Amino acid sequence: MRVTPCQAALAATITLNLLLLYCAWRGPASPAPPCRPPHGVPGVTVLLRDFEDFENDVAATARSFAALPVPVLVAAEAAPYPPVPLPPGVAFLPLRPIADRPPPHPELHVRTRHVALVPDGTRAVPGLLERMRDALEDGDARLVVAPVGSAPLRCLELRVEPREWTARYGAGAPGRCRAVEGPAVLLLRTRDLFALPFPLAHPAPAAVFIQAALRRWGLRVVPAxxxxxxxxxxxxxxxxxAENLAETRRRQLMRDLGIKREVLADGRERWYGCGKETPRCFGTVHARTPQYLLAGRWTPPCCLRALRETARHVTAALEAAGVRYWLEGGSLLGAVRLGDIIPWDYDVDLGIYREDVKKCRWLAAVAARGEAVEDAEGFLWEKAAEGEFYRVHYSRSNRLHVDLWPFYPRGGVMTKETWLGHPQDVEFPERFLVPRVPVPFAGFTAMAPNDARAFLELKFGPGAVENPEYPNPAVKRLHQD
Known part of the structure; x- marks a missing residue:
């Protein structure tokens, strides 16, 4: 069908009216962006993100960069209070959704091809942002940084291990940085920044460095x-x-990024996972497969730390009381393979002689009263609800635990009252315990059967030591990761 000039004009008029209606529907222009094409305009937009409401230099920092001139946006969850008098042309970008307004889309407010995350208190240098942009475009780096102030930046190597929930920093060599230490301006392509799942998280440098390291983005340092x-x-x-806010923000960032431990370049560690006063990092385990395994991760390091501490505490109490115990099941597998807990295990198993229960004051109290007992160091001893065995929890709040399985000899074979249906949950000859032998485990020495390999192959089958596998291969197998 042929379109007449009159019909074409009518269609164009309708289209223009619809576009104007859409722009009006978007609400007031502050801070909503105008209707415009996607990113692609040459230039650099400055984003001021990390600052405090109660003490900041935002107005002067924004004025310095706006004078270059470049677009400047001040981004925060809510407008600073006390209010900050922003210079003309500098826009405030709220990041927290408000029920009666359109959702914030910070990526729609940056029209330029490049964006610079600038720390509060920085002063502009004519041409330096362009030099950073040129350095980005002339090489294979996806991120360019420049120092702020007279102190040089410290180049750091950064390796993020999602499966272990860990970020490791080390001393980096020039040209091989994955992160830097010290105040810096970060410049990257706008499309790269807003392709990150947490593009404007606090603190901005750590958020960008960790997400960039996960993607193996190159980083280049400009000396100016x-x-x-x-x-x-x-x-x-x-x-x-300021210190408390920084700590709160960093903890929230690590929760968002799935990091529970940072290993710093000097060997110190920062922990962000569960502790004695918090619940453990995962819920009830179904089909012997914790939720984190289904997510492609192993046991959170804070949980492993708590399990090691609990195991050390329990074995020390048993030894002091003269209770004969030994590493059982997967815990013995970990001791033989690694001298430690298996990286994806979620508890520690110990066998004990049933007749020795009365020797340990905490076990005897639980057996007599049927109620949980908290010892002097905050560990909780109780009888398991699932059957005739005991559990020692890291604390009342944190239910990471050591299971104590009471065995007794019958005709030279060790047996027990409760069987949970695990393939490795079987009887075994008492000769494996006469004598018991010490083995390294989880940072201390624990007692184990005298022929651990034969004991494990009886429980798990031939090749159990050499062929690691997840607790329930029917749900998920190790090779799937």
């Missing part, structure tokens, strides 16, 4: 520095608030 503003030192109260 941005000046830092001369600012009076924070008051003691403001410093305390």
């Amino acid at each position: 520095a941005f000046p830092a503003a001369q600012r009076p030192p924070l008051s003691p109260h403001a410093r305390w608030k």
Whole structure:
């Protein structure tokens, strides 16, 4: 069908009216972006993200960069309070959704091909953002950084191990940085920043470095520095608030990124997972397969740490009381393979002689009263609800535990009252325990059957030591990871 000029004009008018209606529906222009094409305009947009409401240099920092001139956006969950008088042309970008307004889409507010994350208190240098942009485009790096202030940046290697919930930092060599230590401006392509799942998380440098390391993005350091503003030192109260906010934000960031341990370049560790006063990091285990295995991860390191501590505590109490115990099941497998808990295990199993239960004050109290007993160090001893065995929990709140299985000899064979149907849950000759032998386990020495390999092959089948497998291969197998 032929379209007449009149019909074409009518269609164009209808289209224009619909576009204007859509723009009006989007609400007020502050801070919603105008109707416009996607990213692609040459240039760099400056984003000010990391600053404090109660003590900041945002207005002066924004004014410095706006004078270049470049687009400047101040991004925060909510407008700073006390209010910050932003210079003309500098827009505030709220990140927290508000029920009666359209959802925030920060990626729609950056029109330029490149974006720079600038720390509060930085002063602009004409041409330096362009030099950073050129360095990005001339090489294979996806991220370019430049120092702020007179102190040089420290180059760091960064390896993120999602399966172990861990980020490891080390001393990096020039040209091989994955992160830097020190205040810095970060520049990257706008499409790269907003392709990250957490593009504007606090603190911005750590969030970008970790997500970039997961994607193996290259990082390049530009030696030229941005000046830092001369600012009076924070008051003691403001410093305390800033330190607490920084710690809170970093913890939230690590939760979002699935990091429960950071190993710093000097060997120190930061922990973000469960502790004595918190619940454990995973819920009830079904079909011997914790949820984290289905997510492609192993036992959170904070949980392994708690299990090691609980196992050490329990074995020390048993030895002091003269209770004969030995490593059982998967815990013995871990001792033989690694001298430690298997990286994906979620409890520790110990066998004990049933007749020795009365020797341990905590076990005897639980057996007599039928109620849980908390010892002097906060570990909780109780009788398991599933049958005739005992559990020692890391704490009342954190239910990571050691299972104690009471065996007794019958005709030279060790047996027990409760069987949970696990393939390896079988009787065995008492000769494996006469004598018991010490083995390294989880940072201490524990007692084990005298022929661990034969004991394990009786329980798990031939090749059990050499062929690791998840607890329930019918649900998930190790080779699937």
